[in-house]
Amino acid sequence: MIRLENVNKVYRTERVETLALENINLDVAPGEFVSVMGPSGCGKSTLLNLIGLLDAPSSGNLSLDGAAVATWKDGRLAEFRNEKLGFVFQSFHLVPDLKVVDNVEIPLLYRKTNGTPRRKLAQAALDRVGLASRIHHFPTQLSGGQQQRVAIARAIVGKPRILLADEPTGNLDSAMGDEIMDILHDLNKKDGTTIVMVTHDDRFARRTDRIVRLFDGRQVA
Amino acid sequence: MLTNYIKVALKVLARRKFFTFISLFGISFTLLVLMVATAMLDNVFAPRAPESKFDRVIGVYRIGFHGENFNATGNPGYRFIKEYVLDLPGAEATSVFSNSSTIGMYHDDRKIETHLRRTDGAYWRILDFDFLEGGPFSEDDNANASFVAVITDDMRTKLYGGGSKALGKTFEADGQRFRVVGVVRAVPITREVGFSEIWVPIRTMKTREYERQWMGGFGGIVLARNRSDFEALRREFTQRTSRFVFEDKTFNRLAAGLDTRLEFAGRAVLGSQFKGNRALVFRGILAGLALLFMLLPTMNLVSINLSRIMERASEIGVRKAFGASSRTLIGQFVVENVVLTVIGGLIGFVLSVAVLAALSRMELIPYAIFDVNLRIFFYGLLLAIFFGLISGVYPAWRMSRIQAVNALRGGAL
Numbered sequence: 282m283i284r285l286e287n288v289n290k291v292y293r294t295e296r297v298e299t300l301a302l303e304n305i306n307l308d309v310a311p312g313e314f315v316s317v318m319g320p321s322g323c324g325k326s327t328l329l330n331l332i333g334l335l336d337a338p339s340s341g342n343l344s345l346d347g348a349a350v351a352t353w354k355d356g357r358l359a360e361f362r363n364e365k366l367g368f369v370f371q372s373f374h375l376v377p378d379l380k381v382v383d384n385v386e387i388p389l390l391y392r393k394t395n396g397t398p399r400r401k402l403a404q405a406a407l408d409r410v411g412l413a414s415r416i417h418h419f420p421t422q423l424s425g426g427q428q429q430r431v432a433i434a435r436a437i438v439g440k441p442r443i444l445l446a447d448e449p450t451g452n453l454d455s456a457m458g459d460e461i462m463d464i465l466h467d468l469n470k471k472d473g474t475t476i477v478m479v480t481h482d483d484r485f486a487r488r489t490d491r492i493v494r495l496f497d498g499r500q501v502a
Numbered sequence: 503m504l505t506n507y508i509k510v511a512l513k514v515l516a517r518r519k520f521f522t523f524i525s526l527f528g529i530s531f532t533l534l535v536l537m538v539a540t541a542m543l544d545n546v547f548a549p550r551a552p553e554s555k556f557d558r559v560i561g562v563y564r565i566g567f568h569g570e571n572f573n574a575t576g577n578p579g580y581r582f583i584k585e586y587v588l589d590l591p592g593a594e595a596t597s598v599f600s601n602s603s604t605i606g607m608y609h610d611d612r613k614i615e616t617h618l619r620r621t622d623g624a625y626w627r628i629l630d631f632d633f634l635e636g637g638p639f640s641e642d643d644n645a646n647a648s649f650v651a652v653i654t655d656d657m658r659t660k661l662y663g664g665g666s667k668a669l670g671k672t673f674e675a676d677g678q679r680f681r682v683v684g685v686v687r688a689v690p691i692t693r694e695v696g697f698s699e700i701w702v703p704i705r706t707m708k709t710r711e712y713e714r715q716w717m718g719g720f721g722g723i724v725l726a727r728n729r730s731d732f733e734a735l736r737r738e739f740t741q742r743t744s745r746f747v748f749e750d751k752t753f754n755r756l757a758a759g760l761d762t763r764l765e766f767a768g769r770a771v772l773g774s775q776f777k778g779n780r781a782l783v784f785r786g787i788l789a790g791l792a793l794l795f796m797l798l799p800t801m802n803l804v805s806i807n808l809s810r811i812m813e814r815a816s817e818i819g820v821r822k823a824f825g826a827s828s829r830t831l832i833g834q835f836v837v838e839n840v841v842l843t844v845i846g847g848l849i850g851f852v853l854s855v856a857v858l859a860a861l862s863r864m865e866l867i868p869y870a871i872f873d874v875n876l877r878i879f880f881y882g883l884l885l886a887i888f889f890g891l892i893s894g895v896y897p898a899w900r901m902s903r904i905q906a907v908n909a910l911r912g913g914a915l
Contacts, residue, residue, distance in 0.1 A: 376816075391826050
């Protein structure tokens with residue numbers, strides 16, 4: 282489902298060259314739930330951004346769902362992200378001006394889904410994360426845990442095959458973190474969604490199928 | 503998608519009230535000035551009573567005699583119009599008329615400053631005055647040099663007092679006594695051909711000297727059956743004038759053309775030597791001035807928009823992550839900006855209605871009523887959309903270039 286071969290990522294400025302990822306080789310099977318761990322600055326988020334096509338590798342090969350994506354232009358990448366990928370971020374990144382349901386509808390807008398089916402799908406996704414009663418609230422009217430559940434609803438509303446979660450429990454207390462992990466597990470087991478999750482928390486990492494460990498940009502396990 | 507963009511645009515505007523106020527103030531003030539200017543130009547150039555047929559009218563308003571050492575330009579003379587414009591084949595009607603000249607007249611021991619124009623009978627068929635009493639004088643009245651006159655309602659009040667009827671009454675102007683045969687609604691001075699306060703037949707002139715003059719004091723108009731006839735009429739006019747023989751050998755070249763009102767304005771600005779499409783170039787000059795005027799507020803709006811981008815970095819990152827391409831984001835941001843400018847345009851439109859009404863009341867231009875019609879509204883809307891596009895495209899392009907990964911990280915954009 283996800284394959285990285287000899288992937289390197291170098292950040293260059295006028296003075297400094299930083300090797301963020303070095304020779305990463307990773308295979309994630311369909312339906313697998315993988316966690317990525319490592320100290321701050323080891324390249325976890327960079328790895329997730331590469332898989333999410335939000336950034337491009339400096340060298341090496343990356344293929345998603347059997348497709349080599351290296352030569353794709355902006356439009357094709359956007360289309361692929363829309364159809365196959367879902368994102369959950371540590372700081373939720375909900376649009377504050379939009380109601381909960383409008384936030385969840387965002388991926389469907391770019392799929393040109395019409396108003397009524399779009400609303401139904403968004404409501405179903407919110408129902409799945411237990412927020413059906415909060416659809417007309419604004420993000421700021423919700424707790425951190427509820428906001429993250431909205432973010433998960435937004436990530437799954439388009440039924441992506443791959444879900445990328447960047448420290449989804451990082452801003453939550455442990456009880457709320459458990460709730461979020463339960464939802465991710467449910468998605469993985471019932472829908473077969475492939476999940477790659479960056480986390481600092483061993484307790485949550487142990488609940489995944491496999492742990493990939495990074496240190497100073499290198500894969501150590 | 504569009505509904506969503508508009509919804510987001512309205513919410514963004516509501517969120518940052520100060521930015522919105524500054525933006526809307528700049529936009530509405532700019533569009534107010536442009537709409538007032540457009541309404542004034544419309545008042546001068548657009549076909550409206552009594553020149554409502556002027557979309558089918560071309561005329562000779564100015565001619566030039568050129569020689570090696572001397573040039574003379576001015577209004578055509580009666581003889582020029584009679585020989586080269588009247589009875590042009592293919593025209594629905596042709597007319598000759600004098601300039602509207604200022605005269606002083608005495609009535610009941612009061613001095614009245616007014617304007618008098620001398621016309622033929624056809625003038626009344628080409629222009630459509632709103633007659634409040636009686637009717638126009640005829641070609642026979644002109645041929646017989648009948649001392650009859652058409653006056654405006656304002657002139658009627660000056661002569662006979664408010665609420666009086668004028669038909670059949672007489673007055674003395676320019677040392678001659680005329681009988682009123684018609685009263686029309688007053689015409690603004692901006693209507694070059696239609697404006698006057700008193701109209702009398704040409705042949706009531708005290709001498710026949712004007713019949714021999716090639717240049718000075720007159721104009722001629724041609725009503726075409728269709729605008730498509732303009733070309734043939736101009737060809738015929740050019741053929742006729744190519745045979746022009748100069749009595750005064752100081753000159754050897756004639757500059758004259760059958761112009762629409764806009765082309766005439768273009769001729770005045772560009773000169774008779776200019777051979778291109780005068781109306782088009784004149785419109786271009788006006789558009790250029792409008793653009794120049796919009797430049798500063800546009801830069802201001804661009805700058806505000808760029809700073810708004812910083813605030814919306816997270817949203818941009820999210821939208822990109824969930825499938826928005828750069829092109830889609832450009833579209834979204836431009837639509838948002840157009841929504842902003844159209845709201846500004848509507849405010850500007852409402853303000854311009856008030857300003858134009860005040861200008862009309864102040865009578866800066868006698869008898870001119872500056873109103874906002876559908877055409878002005880359409881121009882205003884067009885200006886607002888254009889303003890929105892030019893001030894939105896660059897910030898939208900900058901926004902679309904933001905890397906999603908940077909935007910989500912909250913780093914430098």
